Amino acid sequence: MTSRPRPKHHRSTARASGIARWGTVPLLVAAMALAIGPADVDAQSGEIPRLADGRPDMNGIWQALGNAHWDIEPHTARPALAMQPGPVVPVPAQGVLAMGAVGSVPSGYGVVDDGAIPYTAAALEQRDENRAEWLDRDPEIKCYLPGVPRATYMPFPFQIFHSERHVFFAYEYAGAVRDIYMEDPGEAQVDSWMGQSYGRWEGDTFVVRVDGFNGESWLDRSGNYTGYGTIVTERYTMRGPDHIWYEARIENPETFERPWSISMPLYRNVDPDARLGQFKCVEFVEELMYGQFRKNPIRGDEGR
């Protein structure tokens, strides 16, 4: 797989090595520069709003645009997330057939900085099994909390509440929340879906170390996962009043050959009346999860 183009201001080692590699292909560099043109982060960066303490003011409603929530790796469009063998080619599985094109997976150029996730061989097998068993296994289907970084690029906005002393993230999906501790909380006392977040500033970049995960959350709808013991280091860098450049470094030697990163822009909802919606989806999945235990099941065991 090829590396995806990135804005030139990425600060991580991975990005620097990527630029060096691209640098050996002058034509592509030229094409990339042309493609990036208007989106060049310096060219578009206006004044960054700041709090009274001088820190960048991240207050607002933000959302990642794109298709990372389907599959964070580069992928072409495909008929559905759940497939079954067909006489000629695989076809959508019965469980998703009625969705038609609404259940199809749009293509995406990926948000993994080096293209592919460096799974260990065993972990890659697990990922592939997750993908094959998506309908039964993806926590999103049951409205479970999304974990980090998946919460960031779900197809829902999230709101940052940011004062001099506190930073708090509220996500529309499943009403997930994160209180970002600004003093070192020490080792996480309990495992959790959203992990324990410890934030600090490196210049104008807000860096959040997240650990204490229960290891149950996934990265997307394609079976990608991180496993128990994962440490995620997020970097939020405002590139102007309405953009945050988001990076997340993911470490877990049990699952990955080496640490790896994703990155993507987050966009502010600039509508002055913008507000976070409510998507408390627990009630939406009760029929799926408990329907068969009703006194009078609506559809019995059909399709299960």
Next chain:
Amino acid sequence: MTALRGAATTLAIAFVLSAPAAAQERYEPPRLADGSPDLQGNWSNATMTPIVRPRGLGPVLTAEQVAALEQGRQDFIEADLTASDPDRGAPVAGGEFTGDPIWDAATGGTGGYNQFFVDAGDEVAVIRGEARSSLLTYPVDGQRPPMTAEGRARQAAIADFNRQFEQYDNPENRPLAERCIMSFGSNGGPPMLPNYFYNNNYTIVQTPDHVLIMTEMVHDARVVRLGEPSPLPHHMRPWMGDSWGHWAGDTLVIETTNIHADQILLGMSAAAFAPSEGITVTERLVRVSEDHIEYTFTISDPILFEDEMRGEVPFTRLDGALYEYACHEANYAMENVLRGARAEEARDNGNEPNRR
């Protein structure tokens, strides 16, 4: 943490009893850069004062009544904290009950919980030096006001509809908290009231144009926008409604409309009700000391009730982190209570229970 908080509160009570109004008026709250009082941090509204006033009590308890109530609660807690006898037998068939309806419902009479897991509030609520017998202060008898004819008709219609079900027929027949949709009782509200069981904790974060109030139970985040309201259309009714706030001097005033028709307000009390489309809840938060926010609320639902309701609740500063309350993700109980009911029906019908 509870013991420490208890000691601090006892001192605070003694202090305000000796010099009530003057001391509170002099308190200068910490302020944000924009000058508004800083309410941020973690807070608890746990108390043993019930929402509705027990019959026979006046609005304010005497020192003797407070001592007796709090000692009674301590005795109950300590008795439950004693080590279990490893040789004890099985619980009595049908369960052993204490007479405390919330405790009995939670434990099922079989020791489903013990005090290790519970932080129900072991102190009487004190507001401006008064030890309160109920959180409701108006109507003056501390009870829910009479319902309107329309309110009674709606209540009867709901009862009629529900009469077709047994309590374990469907997931939707179970309470919102058991379904992991809302917090126990009225924790999320509004109004935000204690649940008399555990995790009565809140996180407040303020920005110049928003106040975020996160309820630990079911991680419910209330986003309160400050400024001139731009209300939601009538048919949009989020679970905790549409909240708009403003500062009136040093008081944060929050007005909420459009509360979900299935939400239960004043839960864990005899006054519990589901709001009508005409409800407005007004909350006022004032930081009265380093360790306390005075929280007052007014419920106006003229479609359902002939009068409004008002109440007051102390919020106490919590020096500790809140853990994630991931309820739904491990709600094995929902599946099991439904399966249990199906097994019972199969047994009663002379069939083998389905053991899937």
